[in-house]
Amino acid sequence: MTIPPEAPPPPTPEPPSPVSEARTRPSGEQLRNLSGLRRTTHASPEGRHIAGVAGGIARHFDIDPLLVRVVLVVSVFFGGAGGIVYVAAWLLVPEESAEDGMVPVGPPARNLLLWIAGGIAAISLLGDAFGDTSVPWFWLAVLAVVALWYANRGKLGRKRGGPPPPPATSTAPARVDVSAAQTRTLPAPWPPGSYDPNAPVAVADRRRPPLLFGRAIAVAAIEVGVLGLVDVAGWASVPISAYPAALLAVFGAFLVLGAFWGRAGGLIFLGLLALAALPLTMIDPSSIETSSNIESHPQSVAVLESSYNVDAGEILLDMSAIDAKTLDGRDLDINSSFGEITVIVPDDATVAVDASVSALGEARVFDETRSDVGGFDLARTHVAGQEGSEPGLADDADLHLTTTADIGAISVFAESDPRAAAFIETVERSTP
Incomplete structure (x- = not known):
C-alpha cells in the first residue's frame, strides 16, 4: 500500500505593511467636537510624558505629537496660552477608556468649556503680542465657573439627595429577555428595605428644565471674547465697563426670551451681578480730581x-x-x-x-x-x-x-x- 505524500500547508499571507493601510482622516464635525478628546496613556502609540494632553490633542487632530508638544511649550512663554490649554485639558479631558476627567462633566459641557479655554488662551496669546490690553480675566473666570456649575448641577443634586425615584409603572406587558435572565443577574437598583414596591407612587409636577441658561452663558462667553479680541487687536478701544454692560444685555435678552419659551434658570442672579458691577467699572480713577491739591x-x-x-x-x-x-x-x-x-x-x-x-x-x-x-x-x-x-x-x-x-x-x-x-x-x- 502506497501512502501519498502529505500536501504542503498553504502559505501564510503576510500582514500588510502599515504604510499600505488606508487611514481615515477625521471629519470637520469630529474635529470641532472636543468632547471626543481622550488623554493618552503610556501604552498609547502617541506616548505620554506628563498627563497625556499633547498626545490626545495630536491624535484628535491627526497631527504629529512632537509638533503639539513643541507648540504648547513655546506658547507658555507668550501670555501663558499653552499652560491654559494644558491645565484645562488635564482637568476636563478623560483618559482612554474613561468617561470622566478629573472634573466630571458631560460631553456637551466639556466641549463648551474646552472651547472657552481655547478662546481665553487665544486672547492671552494676542494680548502678549499686542501689549497690555486689560483683558477682563475676572469676567472670563466667572463665566467658566458658572458654566462648570451648570454642567455639574445634576450630579451635585444626586450626591446631596437620596436614592433616585422609582421608575414609573406601565400597564403594557414588559418583554423579558429569557436568555439574558439566565446568564446574568442584575443587582437591585436600591438597597434592601429602602423601596417599597407596594407604596403608591407620587407623580411630582416636574418643572421644565432651564433650556436657556446654557445658551445664555455660551452667548455671553462669545460676546466677552469678541470684545477682548477687539481690544487686544487694537481695532477699537473697549472700556472696562463694556464687559458688564454686554453681559447685562445678553442676560436681559434671554430673560425676555425665557418669558415666552423655555426657562432662563439663574440668569436673574447673574444679571443682578452684572448690574451691580456696571457702575463700579464706569468710574475712571484718572478722572477723579483730588480737591485737597492746590x-x-x-x-x-x-x-x-x-x-x-x-x-x-x-x-x-x-x-x-x-x-x-x-x-x-x-x-x-x-x-x-x-x-x-x-x-x-x-x-x-x-x-x-x-x-x-x-x-x-x-x-x-x-x-x-x-x-x-x-x-x-x-x-x-x-x-x-x-x-x-x-x-x-x-x-x-x-x-x-x-x-x-x-x-x-x-x-x-x-x-x-x-x-x-x-x-x-x-x-x-x-x-x-
Whole structure:
C-alpha cells in the first residue's frame, strides 16, 4: 500500500505593511467636537510624558505629537496660552477608556468649556503680542465657573439627595429577555428595605428644565471674547465697563426670551451681578480730581491769596509772573498737615522765608537744605538780584513767606533756579 505524500500547508499571507493601510482622516464635525478628546496613556502609540494632553490633542487632530508638544511649550512663554490649554485639558479631558476627567462633566459641557479655554488662551496669546490690553480675566473666570456649575448641577443634586425615584409603572406587558435572565443577574437598583414596591407612587409636577441658561452663558462667553479680541487687536478701544454692560444685555435678552419659551434658570442672579458691577467699572480713577491739591500760577498780585491750606495733599504756587514792585511787603502763609509745598518766587524780589516742619520732613529753601525728625525751623532770605540766600529774615522784604508742614517737604526756589523750571508756566509776566 502506497501512502501519498502529505500536501504542503498553504502559505501564510503576510500582514500588510502599515504604510499600505488606508487611514481615515477625521471629519470637520469630529474635529470641532472636543468632547471626543481622550488623554493618552503610556501604552498609547502617541506616548505620554506628563498627563497625556499633547498626545490626545495630536491624535484628535491627526497631527504629529512632537509638533503639539513643541507648540504648547513655546506658547507658555507668550501670555501663558499653552499652560491654559494644558491645565484645562488635564482637568476636563478623560483618559482612554474613561468617561470622566478629573472634573466630571458631560460631553456637551466639556466641549463648551474646552472651547472657552481655547478662546481665553487665544486672547492671552494676542494680548502678549499686542501689549497690555486689560483683558477682563475676572469676567472670563466667572463665566467658566458658572458654566462648570451648570454642567455639574445634576450630579451635585444626586450626591446631596437620596436614592433616585422609582421608575414609573406601565400597564403594557414588559418583554423579558429569557436568555439574558439566565446568564446574568442584575443587582437591585436600591438597597434592601429602602423601596417599597407596594407604596403608591407620587407623580411630582416636574418643572421644565432651564433650556436657556446654557445658551445664555455660551452667548455671553462669545460676546466677552469678541470684545477682548477687539481690544487686544487694537481695532477699537473697549472700556472696562463694556464687559458688564454686554453681559447685562445678553442676560436681559434671554430673560425676555425665557418669558415666552423655555426657562432662563439663574440668569436673574447673574444679571443682578452684572448690574451691580456696571457702575463700579464706569468710574475712571484718572478722572477723579483730588480737591485737597492746590496748583496756582497767579499773573498779578490781585489774584494772590493771603493763605493756602490743605490737610493732606500738594500745594504748588508759582509767583514767577508777578512783578516784585507790586508785592509791597505782603505776608503769605502756606500750611499743609501732610504733603508737599512748592513755591516759586521772582528773581527781582527780596523774599524772607520761614520754613517750619513740626514732625518729620525736609525743607529746601533757595540754596539751603535741611531734614530732621522731631521738627525744625529754617529761616532764609533771598535778596533781589543776588544768587543764593542769606540766613535769617529781612524786615524790609518784598514778601514775607511762612510755610508750615507737619509731615512732608517744603521747597522754595527762585525763578532762575534750575529746579524751578519744572513748575513754572511759560507765560509772559504781567504788568502792574
